[in-house]
Every structure is written in C-alpha cells, then in structure tokens.
Amino acid sequence: SRYWHGDNLPFDGPGGILAHAFFPKTHREGDVHFDYDETWTIGNNLGTDLLQVAAHEFGHVLGLQHTAVSKSLMSPFYIFRYPLSLSEDDKQGIQYLYGKPKQDPDPTPTQPSELPQPDLETNEITNVEPVQPDACDTAFDAAATIRGELFFFKSRYVWRLRAGKLQDGYPALASRHWQGIPSSVDATFEDPLGNIWFFQDSQYWIYDGERRVSGPTPIVELGLPAAPVQAALVWGAEKNKIYIFSGGNYWRFNPHTRQVDNIYPRTMADWRGVPQEIDAAFQDEFGFAYFLRGRDYWKFDPVQVKVLEGYPRQISQDFFSCAPSS
Template sequence: MEGALAFQTVMIVVVAAFCGAVPITSPSQEELAKAQEYLSQFFSDVGVTAPKTVRRSSLDSFDDTLRRMQEFFGLDVTGHLDSGTMKVMSQPRCGFTDAARYSHFAGQPKWEKSVVTYRIVNYTPDLSHEEVDSAIAKALKIYSDVIPLTFKKIPSGTADIMISFKSGDHGDFAAFDGVSGVLAHAFSPGEGHGGDTHFDEDETWTLTSAGSNLFLVAAHEFGHAMGMAHSQVETALMYPLYTYENTDGYKLPDDDKQGVQAIYGIRPTTPPTEETTLQPTKRPEPKPEPEPDPEPTPDPEPLPDRCSRDLVFDAATSIGRGLYFFKDGYFWKKSSSWDGITMKQIQSVWPEISHVDAAYEYKNTVVVFEGDHYWRISGNAVLAGYPKPLRDFGFPPCVKKIDAAVHEPFTDKTLFFVKREIWRYNERRERMYSSYPRYIKVEVPGITRVDAVFENEGYLYFSYGSTQIEYDYTRRRTIRTLSNSDWMDCE
C-alpha cells in the first residue's frame, strides 16, 4: 500500500479530574521505564530517553515531553512524574499518537475511487445480524453524507474494507487484550489490509450506553479507515478516548467533518437545472403522470458455503442418529447412514425459530436457544408453552445469550458456554450447580472460547471460528485439531 500503514485503536477510559497530584519524589526504574515507553509511543515521533538515574541534567527531553502529555490531558503541567500523571498513564487508551485538532496520516492516504466496498466477514453473537448490519451502515453513512464517497456492502469476496469480530492474537500483529482495554482497530486506506477494521469479540457489543456501543466505536474506526488520525477536540468523534453519547440522529461533529472533507472534498448537491430556473413564457400543458418504476428485486442473500475454509458454525448438535450444523438461518444434516449432506432453512422445519445460537439433545427432545429465550422441540414439532426465558435455567439477568451447549453423557450433565465462562446444569434436578460459572480454560484445559459444541462417539467437538478441537472430556485432553468443513464431505 502507498504511504505508511497505520492501525488505530479506541478504548474505554474512565476520565477523572486529578487535582493536587502528589509528586513521586523518587521514581523507581520500573516507573521511569513505563513512563518512557508511554511518552515514546504516544507523544513523540522519535522516542523519548528517560534517565537511568534521577539527575536534573538528564531530564530535559523527558520533562518537556511529559509536560506535553500533561497539557493534553488537562493535568497540572509540572514536568514531574507525579501520581496523577502515572494514574493516567496506567489507564487503557488508544494506541496511536495523540494530536491537536483534526489530523491525517502521514502522506494523507485516501481512497482513490468514488465507490468503496465493505464486507462483514463474521458477526458478534452479542447482536443480531440485522443489528450489526444496521450499525455498520449507519456508521459509514455519517461520512458519505458529507464527502463524495459511496459505500457498498458485498456478501463475499475481498472488499476494500473487511470487517470482522476477533479476539486475542488474530494474525495482524495487533493482538486484542481481552475485556475492556482495546476495543477495536482499523488500518488507513490502501491495498491489502488497508481500511480493514477489527472489533474485539471479548467486549460486550451493544446499541445502548451499556457495554461498548458498536455504532460509536465503528464510526470512530471508519474515520481511521478514511485516513483520519486523532483529534484533541474532546467533542470530536476522533478524540482518542471512548465516551458514550446518544446516537439518535447522530451527525459527524464539525471537527471531524472539516478533517475528512480536507481529504475528499465536500459532497456536491444536485444543482438546479435550466428547466427549473427559467420562467416559462406560457402556461405549460399538464404532462401525463409517469408510470411508477417497478420495485427493484433485492438480490437474494447468498447461501452459506459448507465447503468454505472459513466456515464458522452458529451451533451444532446431535438429533437422533444425525448431526445438525446451524449457520445463518439454515442447517446441514449429516446422517449416520450415507445420505450425503442435506441443507434446509430452519423455518421450513420449525417456523417459530429463525436463528439458532446453541442447541443440545437430551433424551427425546432438543433444546434450541435464540437470544434470551429457548424452545424444546421433538421431531418437527415445537412443544407447547415455548419459547421460555433463559432465567428458567437459573441464569442471572446479565446472561442474554448462550454461545454453545451440549449434554455430556458420561457425567449426565449439561454444559453451557457464555463468552469465557462455563455453566453446569443438572437436568434431573432442573437447577444449575452452585459452584458455577467457572472459566472455560480451568474446567476444560486447552479450550478458552466456544462457538458451537456437540458430542459424537464419546468425544466432544469444540468449534471456535473455523477451527475445531476433538476433545476427551473424561481425561480433559485434546485429541486432534480439525476444521469445521471436515464434517461437510468436501473434496
């Protein structure tokens, strides 16, 4: 890509006023090293040399940069490494250099096209697909409203902006750090990874003030994907610290608007035509009403590709003698007898259910979860009295969705997976074990997150992303690593 490729991060920071900060009279070498690293990363283009010992003659460059940092955050500008300054340095924050007013990346990279494509590669389980689609489209629209770019969503292939939800080390040398801290990052415009935007799946994504608001974080990250760096204006969208504000009718703030228009120009309005500006010399004859244009037929959503190397299951379970794999409103059935793989829409079999987050088989019924409720089904019939709320299982109100579930036949217990935690349920007594939840990695060594899980021939199969682990649950050990598509009878 042309120019320097830079990625951006935006994080939750609790902003407080630090008055009367207490100076650190004798900073430790560890404190000096941390301060040096912080100032070098965020407030200097060439790095800051911290003193090996606290001597006045060696503190000049360090102190000057420290004052810049204190001024940026509204602290007392002392040039001393006081407790208030150290407290700010210890807060999670954005990973790019801070700037004054709006700013652009070095070389001012931009999209040299009028139509920029984007693709949502995978979805967070915290929101429905429709909610994610809407939040992403709305976040891009605040830019297309003011600059001459149009954003087009594509269902497959490589887009200019590839959007995904990932956790931990995800292959771009900018690993996410778990809950809180880093929320997301994006690359500046260009080839390859240019414009790509990643959201930390370990966060709780919402459309409200709770958790991390997907629209606000996406709007900030897309500013970086347009070529914008950070602003020191606290009311700007590109200010490096995340704060929530009402998103109803949200418009791009003036500072951000000026910055992005400095790159792309102003979106033109349609000029008046000669026909609308000249006064007619005589009263025109009325024209017949034009025939209304036919309603465009929307392009059908592509069917899930069972042989894709990137196949991610929404859920999986055994039902009778077959295995069922759920994906985007559809399911594949793999029979124990050789009938090949059959695919159906979920609602064609169970009309009440449109999407499956998790499912498990217990005795002669299957429990199916969607959002904060569940059904019990037998064959093609949903049992009477359903859906019911998750709290019936004993989950607290904070659990809004189940990632995966399986009934483990050797212990005769049902396991539920919610983010990084595991819950254990006694089907006979119909209650949750009091010693749960526990961390998955403690209860099931070698497993940390689960998208889907099922039991087959004595083993549990844990899927996360496109990868799957064959697991001996009684011995708590991994047998082998597979791909989800290995079950799909692909060449």
C-alpha cells in the same frame, strides 16, 4: 395463514417466506396469502412492514414478476424501505402490461428488467438472504447431535449429516423442521427425554420432535445469567450431563429440575486445550466431544480429559469434504 393452508404452498414460520400471491389467469387469480407467524408492522423496521409486502404481492396479482433491480418493489427479497415508493422499474413494468396514462404522449415504455421466471401460478417474497451459506466457507452458530444425526446451524439454515454424509436437500431452512424456531440459533441440544432445546440471545425454546412445547422463555429462569448462550454440550456415557457455555465460563445443567447446579459457573480451564470462547459443541457416538470456534474444531478425549494432539482442524474439510483452506 399458517404453514399448510390449502394451496400446496406451505409457509415456514417466522422468517423465510413472508407471503405469496397468484398471477392473473390462474385458478386462484387475485389471491394473496400472508404468513401469520411473521411480526407484522406498519411504517417501521421493528418487524416486517405489511404495507410493503402487500404492495409487492398486489404487483403479482396485476401480473408483475420478480425483477433483478434490487431497489424495486418487485425484488424477490424483502428490505425495509420507508416511505413506500415505486421505482422506475416498477412503473415501467406496470405500464408495459397496461399502458401509460392517456395524458402521457411518450412512446410505449421499454420492457423492464426481469429475472427468468418459470411458468408458475404464484410468486413468493422472502427475507432470506439470496445466497445460502457455503459450508466450505462458514463459521457455524451451533451444532448438536439430534436423534443420532449431526446438525449444523448457520443463520436460518441447517445442515444434516447422517453417518458422516450430508443428506440430500441440505442446507435447508431450519424452520422446515422446527416451526417457529428463532431466525438464528446460538446453541442447541437434545436432552435425555428427547426434547430439543434452542437458545437465542437471552431466551430458549423447547421442542418435542418438530412440535414446539414451550418458549420463548427467559434463560434466567434456568439460573443462567441474562447473556447469550454460546454453546451447549450433552456429555457422558448416559448423556445425562449437560454443560452450557457462555463468556469463558460453563455451567452444569439438570434438564429434569431445569436448573443449573449451584456450584457453577466454573472457568474453561477445566477443559484442557479448549479455547476460552467457543461457538458450538457436540458429542459423537464414541463419547468424544467437539468444540467449534470460527472455522476450526477441537476434539476432546473423555478419558484423558484434554484435547487430542493434532488439533485444531478445519470443520469444512473433515465434515463437508471441502478442500483445505489457507
């Protein structure tokens, strides 16, 4: 199944939620749904192992809930293991529900360790890290102004700021906005036509709003080297200049021709006061550029063409109202 598929429990594209199943004595008891957009494999870690996820979901169909035992098949977080095997906790769980084999005279097994569970009809297995990144303790992968709002990206997650305030419900999975987005984003920008570009490793994707229109496409087709893009910046009053940064160099990119200008690359020395290597960049509504590296940022003056005095400053403190860190 893909995204919305008739049970009010939509999938979210690659990564995130892998599958879900319905418990016994529910209106869909026995149903198991798999996310079509995962890269499914059998017996290797080149994608998501279908047999392992299926066995987990069949456990739910039989009545097993999630367990706090990390090595259990019924752990809520997917970690590839081969060959597939049941832990003692898995065995105790199924025997608690259905009893031990008749030839085994041992006493009734103790109840397995379980996480507290709400009274739901279904359980999901995900490969998302169990703890969301904390904006107060995070070096972001990418940032961009999109539709007048500021987005920060880290791993599979996105933070959304409007008028300087973090919006309710964030951080959230980036795939909730952009279905099929790569599992992490190296750089992103919104071009003058409103298209949103995402870069990961040596490929890029283009979205019209939340709809993917192309990608993945090799970045060498843009005239860039086959190396990960570190940051992208929409620059200028008309927002018609786009700069792409990688490996201490930068290129000016024309989104209409989808090619970099032939006088590039140039070195980061042109951006006076900006670090040689950066993680992300964006422009605010007043024309100032922001360059992120680690947990710090530098504010760049478009008139003086250099970093303002008093920088770097902490991203967490100025954008997320966190306490200053040492």
